Amino acid sequence: MDEHIETSSADGIMTIRMNRLDKKNALTSAMYAGLASALDKAFAHKDIRVVVILGVPGSFSAGNDITDFLQVAMSGKRESMAVFDFLERIIMAPKPVVAGVDGLAIGIGTTMLLHCDYVVASDDSLFRTPFVDLGVIPEAGSSLLAPRLIGHHRAFALLAMGEALSAEDARQAGFVNRIVPSADIEETALAVAGDIAAKPPEAMTITRDLVRGDRTDILARMREEAELFGERLKSAEARSAFLAFMNRRDTAAS
Ligand code: COA
Numbered sequence: 001m002d003e004h005i006e007t008s009s010a011d012g013i014m015t016i017r018m019n020r021l022d023k024k025n026a027l028t029s030a031m032y033a034g035l036a037s038a039l040d041k042a043f044a045h046k047d048i049r050v051v052v053i054l055g056v057p058g059s060f061s062a063g064n065d066i067t068d069f070l071q072v073a074m075s076g077k078r079e080s081m082a083v084f085d086f087l088e089r090i091i092m093a094p095k096p097v098v099a100g101v102d103g104l105a106i107g108i109g110t111t112m113l114l115h116c117d118y119v120v121a122s123d124d125s126l127f128r129t130p131f132v133d134l135g136v137i138p139e140a141g142s143s144l145l146a147p148r149l150i151g152h153h154r155a156f157a158l159l160a161m162g163e164a165l166s167a168e169d170a171r172q173a174g175f176v177n178r179i180v181p182s183a184d185i186e187e188t189a190l191a192v193a194g195d196i197a198a199k200p201p202e203a204m205t206i207t208r209d210l211v212r213g214d215r216t217d218i219l220a221r222m223r224e225e226a227e228l229f230g231e232r233l234k235s236a237e238a239r240s241a242f243l244a245f246m247n248r249r250d251t252a253a254s
Helices: 027-045 066-075 084-091 106-116 142-150 153-161 168-173 181-197 201-214 216-234 236-246 247-251
Strands: 004-012 013-018 050-054 059-061 097-101 104-106 120-124 125-128 178-180
Touching: 004 027, 013 120, 013 181, 050 168, 059 097, 066 216, 084 216, 097 106, 097 181, 104 106, 106 125, 106 142, 106 168, 106 181, 120 168, 120 181, 125 168, 142 153, 142 216, 153 181, 153 236, 168 178, 168 181, 216 236, 236 247
Parallel strands: 013 050, 050 097, 059 104, 097 120, 104 125, 120 178
Antiparallel strands: 004 013
16 A cells, blocks of 8 residues: 555544645555555445545645656656546445545545545635646546536536635535534544444445446546546646646746
């Protein structure tokens, strides 16, 4: 397991923490592989009923690591498949997934939330998907799921324009259930998971399956986006946006 992905289990709940504080939880391919493997364990273990995904104080995730993107952009090599392994698992998750978001939720830090069953966010969280600004396109099936969940206009502002949503915006949009102070985020996410874990598991599974519905179209859209995303990573637009991010301090200083 990658050193930046930590797991612990108690009382039917597996907690998965993304823990790369110095990089605001930017996600590397090794971290995606760690997330996928943690989810595999949670889904396979008969005693685990709920998964909780957490970040670090102030940062749920700053999105995909841009140095990883830049490497693909410059080398022309194919992107690592680990991100898709993670996405497949969260899209098709057979058990409830709760997220506790404190602070930044950027890129995949926001799109993964669309696949969770319950999201608790701190009052200072910020949701943003600057895909187009980076010369790339939405991922995680979000181009299908976001308009379905939050309506075309809000999905366009989020996914195409990169407009930021506050915690209250996200609650009104419908993909955040509850807003709490930062200090209470983990306790609340675990309490929600505890409530889910305490319910009759068979009825919970059947109800959740009915509520989520068939997800094969979302999986297919995720794969379609992945092809397009892979092409975009090698575009001049993307390369110059990644370089601008890497060089932003030099530019600001000059
Ligand atoms: N990829 C790689 N490194 C990242 C990163 C990312 N997505 N997000 C943050 N980091 C790194 C920064 O390079 C910096 O590293 P350094 O200290 O070695 O220079 C460190 O994390 C802290 O980030 P910093 O930019 O100094 O913090 P900030 O509070 O000023 O800004 C963000 C935080 C997240 C707003 C800003 O870093 C950012 O815009 N990141 C890119 C987000 C993004 O576009 N993600 C991809 C979406 S598809």
